[in-house]
Amino acid sequence: MYALLLPGVLFVVVFRYVPLLGNVIAFQDYSPYLGFADSAWVGLQNFADLFTTPDVGTALVNTLVISGLQLVLYFPAPIALALLLNSLMSESIKRAVQSVVYLPHFIGWVIVVSIWQQVLGGDGLVNQVLRTSGLHTVNVMANPDFFKPLMVLQDVWKEVGWGTIIFLAALTAIDLSLYESAAIDGAGPWRRLRHVSLPGIRGVVVLLLILRLGSILTVGFEQILLQEPNVGAQAGQVLDTFVYFNGVVAGDWGLSAAVGLVKGAVGTMLVVGANWAVKRLGEEGVF
Amino acid sequence: MTVELTRRDFLQGCVAGSGALLVAACGGGSSGGSAATSGSSVALPANSHLAPPDLPWTDHNIPLAYLKLPAPFRATSGTPGAGGPLSEVTWFSDLFSAPPPPAPGNRYWADLNRRLGVTVTPVWAASDPSSFQQKFAALLASGDLPDLVLFGGTVGTTTAAAQVQAVQQGAFTDLTPHLTGSALDDYPNLALIAPKIWQNARINGRTYGVPRGRTVPGTSLLLRFDWAQKVGVPIAQITSSDAFREALVDFGSRDPDGNGRPDTWGIPDVEFTYSYFAEMFGAPNGWRLNRDGSLTKDIETPEYRDAIAFAQTLFKQGGFHPDAATQTQANHYSLFEGGRVGAYLDALYASGQTRPFLAQLGFKDAIRHLLPPPGPGRKAVTFNAAGYNGMVMIPSKVGKDSAKVRQLLKILDYFASPFGSEEYTFLNYGIEGVHFTRSANGNPARSAQGTTDIGDLFRLLTPPNVNYAAGSQYFSDAEQEAWTRLVDQAYHDHFKIGVDDPTVGYVSASSLRRGPTLNQLVVDSVKALVSGRTPMSGFDQFVQTWRSQGGDQVRKELQQAIHQHR
Numbered sequence: 001m002y003a004l005l006l007p008g009v010l011f012v013v014v015f016r017y018v019p020l021l022g023n024v025i026a027f028q029d030y031s032p033y034l035g036f037a038d039s040a041w042v043g044l045q046n047f048a049d050l051f052t053t054p055d056v057g058t059a060l061v062n063t064l065v066i067s068g069l070q071l072v073l074y075f076p077a078p079i080a081l082a083l084l085l086n087s088l089m090s091e092s093i094k095r096a097v098q099s100v101v102y103l104p105h106f107i108g109w110v111i112v113v114s115i116w117q118q119v120l121g122g123d124g125l126v127n128q129v130l131r132t133s134g135l136h137t138v139n140v141m142a143n144p145d146f147f148k149p150l151m152v153l154q155d156v157w158k159e160v161g162w163g164t165i166i167f168l169a170a171l172t173a174i175d176l177s178l179y180e181s182a183a184i185d186g187a188g189p190w191r192r193l194r195h196v197s198l199p200g201i202r203g204v205v206v207l208l209l210i211l212r213l214g215s216i217l218t219v220g221f222e223q224i225l226l227q228e229p230n231v232g233a234q235a236g237q238v239l240d241t242f243v244y245f246n247g248v249v250a251g252d253w254g255l256s257a258a259v260g261l262v263k264g265a266v267g268t269m270l271v272v273g274a275n276w277a278v279k280r281l282g283e284e285g286v287f
Numbered sequence: 288m289t290v291e292l293t294r295r296d297f298l299q300g301c302v303a304g305s306g307a308l309l310v311a312a313c314g315g316g317s318s319g320g321s322a323a324t325s326g327s328s329v330a331l332p333a334n335s336h337l338a339p340p341d342l343p344w345t346d347h348n349i350p351l352a353y354l355k356l357p358a359p360f361r362a363t364s365g366t367p368g369a370g371g372p373l374s375e376v377t378w379f380s381d382l383f384s385a386p387p388p389p390a391p392g393n394r395y396w397a398d399l400n401r402r403l404g405v406t407v408t409p410v411w412a413a414s415d416p417s418s419f420q421q422k423f424a425a426l427l428a429s430g431d432l433p434d435l436v437l438f439g440g441t442v443g444t445t446t447a448a449a450q451v452q453a454v455q456q457g458a459f460t461d462l463t464p465h466l467t468g469s470a471l472d473d474y475p476n477l478a479l480i481a482p483k484i485w486q487n488a489r490i491n492g493r494t495y496g497v498p499r500g501r502t503v504p505g506t507s508l509l510l511r512f513d514w515a516q517k518v519g520v521p522i523a524q525i526t527s528s529d530a531f532r533e534a535l536v537d538f539g540s541r542d543p544d545g546n547g548r549p550d551t552w553g554i555p556d557v558e559f560t561y562s563y564f565a566e567m568f569g570a571p572n573g574w575r576l577n578r579d580g581s582l583t584k585d586i587e588t589p590e591y592r593d594a595i596a597f598a599q600t601l602f603k604q605g606g607f608h609p610d611a612a613t614q615t616q617a618n619h620y621s622l623f624e625g626g627r628v629g630a631y632l633d634a635l636y637a638s639g640q641t642r643p644f645l646a647q648l649g650f651k652d653a654i655r656h657l658l659p660p661p662g663p664g665r666k667a668v669t670f671n672a673a674g675y676n677g678m679v680m681i682p683s684k685v686g687k688d689s690a691k692v693r694q695l696l697k698i699l700d701y702f703a704s705p706f707g708s709e710e711y712t713f714l715n716y717g718i719e720g721v722h723f724t725r726s727a728n729g730n731p732a733r734s735a736q737g738t739t740d741i742g743d744l745f746r747l748l749t750p751p752n753v754n755y756a757a758g759s760q761y762f763s764d765a766e767q768e769a770w771t772r773l774v775d776q777a778y779h780d781h782f783k784i785g786v787d788d789p790t791v792g793y794v795s796a797s798s799l800r801r802g803p804t805l806n807q808l809v810v811d812s813v814k815a816l817v818s819g820r821t822p823m824s825g826f827d828q829f830v831q832t833w834r835s836q837g838g839d840q841v842r843k844e845l846q847q848a849i850h851q852h853r
Contacts, residue, residue: 032428032449033458054836055804122609123627131549142612144820229558230613232811233804249417250803251424251449 078163101161144235338707371694387742460686492852496678500751556614795844801837
């Protein structure tokens with residue numbers, strides 16, 4: 001019977017655990033030609049460089065700001081939308097709205113970015129209208145000050161519908177009789193929301209929040225890779241694009257692996273820490 | 288779309304057609320052209336064969352110009368790969384289109400194998416630098432490199448850092464003894480590559496690869512002649528930076544396309560055009576090598592600073608497209624071709640891509656190459672290019688056997704067969720009747736079958752560009768001649784004031800490690816300065832950042848490298 005587990009376990013070991021050994025290059029001046037065995041061992045030098053290389057600092061700050069904005073703007077958005085959808089009486093309207101808001105999830109980033117560029121770019125729809133009417137033009141896409149909120153807005157636009165799925169599932173799991181009793185006791189819509197709906201999905205919200213914290217140092221790689229050149233590395237570079245440019249493209253594998261390793265370690269600590277914290281607060285947590 | 292239209296083809300240098308020869312029975316001997324021609328004052332190795340150019344050829348660094356299809360000739364003798372130790376040759380190179388179907392179904396590929404005397408098996412990677420380097424790293428890490436490996440880009444550019452590193456660690460064969468001096472005589476077609484290009488393709492003084500030749504004269508600005516006329520600043524009057532700025536600003540404000548809408552601009556983008564401003568003000572080409580052997584980075588010179596200030600004013604006055612700071616390179620040409628911008632910078636050898644557009648505009652006087660108009664009190668220059676795009680290297684594992692090296696170089700020599708040769712026609716156009724047909728004046732044009740079967744197989748190594756327009760279906764005979772002469776003149780004019788980058792071909796530990804980041808810093812800062820996001824007062828801060836973030840270290844090491852390997 002346990003033999004059936006084997007393929008799954010094998011998969012995880014071969015494709016998840018064995019590659020972890022590759023992290024050894026974070027302690028080497030790794031060269032693909034020399035390989036793991038012959039590359040010079042530099043100990044913690046890459047980690048020391050990590051703190052002295054100014055680009056890493058910039059990338060870290062950018063990542064944290066975008067992540068923070070995501071937590072504030074992007075994380076609650078699907079919850080709000082799910083609550084809204086849940087309150088709709090007509091099944092057919094609800095389904096229609098759901099289908100429409102799911103759609104952007106299936107559009108690739110390249111296309112999403114092009115659409116935004118066509119609408120908000122310097123030569124985009126909005127500015128064309130402004131220009132023909134002789135008004136001042138605003139190039140939102142190339143302004144470093146707008147870059148970070150813009151990334152989050154794009155995230156919201158693309159993923160908010162998809163994100164509602166799990167919350168809608170949680171909402172349907174709430175016993176309808178709770179709403180009925182609340183209504184009979186004289187609770188209006190707001191109080192039903194506050195005292196029935198929200199507590200009903202609290203478990204799921206906390207679960208997702210913890211998982212989200214784990215990836216706090218990871219923000220949309222493809223999305224930012226495409227748009228970073230618009231505003232420059234100073235405003236746009238995040239840890240993932242740094243690793244890509246510095247490691248994969250420029251061949252500084254050691255430093256890049258060190259950044260990746262630190263990222264993973266911080267993520268793990270945050271998940272474990274948050275899990276511990278919510279357990280202290282009486283929630284269930286993830287594990 | 289016909290084959291001729293694509294930008295890629297121009298970039299790759301298969302600018303034109305070739306010999307009106309049915310695959311003739313040349314019994315191994317060569318017929319036709321020889322290097323010693325009346326119009327040529329360039330000394331070439333005695334055993335090299337070249338179709339005699341139609342316009343005087345006065346400098347090895349300026350492409351040969353042809354007004355009509357030359358008589359076909361053989362550029363190689365025998366079968367290059369026959370009798371060598373390798374019966375199968377694998378190679379790693381870049382892919383610009385869908386991979387061709389495999390032999391034997393693909394008659395081009397099958398015939399290529401037959402002609403080379405070996406079976407060729409390419410390993411491809413997408414041609415953009417990121418994908419290419421990624422695939423290269425994977426191949427390198429696997430420890431199993433193909434017999435021939437393309438080095439992407441040029442030595443010293445930031446995109447090739449990982450490959451230079453591999454070379455320095457000994458992954459590739461030092462080909463210096465095979466490819467310098469009289470040893471090069473064994474490869475008559477490789478000997479046709481200009482000495483300057485060979486020199487630029489060295490890595491710290493040693494030759495590791497055969498350069499995929501382009502041209503030394505670098506970029507040129509194409510300007511809409513008709514627009515300039517219309518806004519009242521004719522091109523002949525654009526001889527100063529002020530007149531140039533006036534024309535560009537007027538392109539935006541005076542509706543040169545006459546459609547009544549404010550939808551035209553001067554310059555399409557910042558990133559791919561700003562070198563032109565530096566040229567106008569006589570800034571160094573990347574670096575300046577001073578008499579005492581020290582290096583000055585371009586951004587540290589007053590010329591460069593003036594150029595940026597000029598561009599900033601131009602931007603403020605509306606001379607740039609509004610998306611200038613975010614434009615992609617591909618978009619940059621489509622804006623020009625779409626009639627949205629009036630200026631466009633590209634490699635001189637790529638200016639042939641504008642032919643369909645020229646034809647659409649009614650060829651005469653529609654577009655002109657504009658030499659950089661000098662800034663006040665400055666002497667304009669042009670920046671010479673390295674003259675190649677990639678080079679083909681041989682891994683050390685393969686290179687241990689010098690018989691293999693010679694066999695592989697013979698095969699590369701075949702690929703480098705010059706324009707007009709029977710080999711060139713086959714490589715670029717395939718088999719007549721299957722892959723291409725000939726027009727009335729004998730110029731070959733690929734069929735759809737040809738495009739599919741040939742794919743990028745011939746692009747492993749291509750000979751340096753020639754200046755030839757007669758293959759175009761867009762021009763009349765008189766027009767093609769006028770155009771070829773125009774381009775020839777532009778090559779001469781640009782090369783005459785051309786300056787080299789003294790650091791091409793030299794690398795150091797920190798130029799590799801910090802190069803990409805520093806380069807990014809320059810691009811980002813220039814965009815910010817030109818678009819006015821950063822005022823000119825921030826210029827010194829930018830130079831300071833560049834110096835402290837590794838620029839000074841790079842300078843020190845490059846100085847050393849040049850001193851040591853020159």
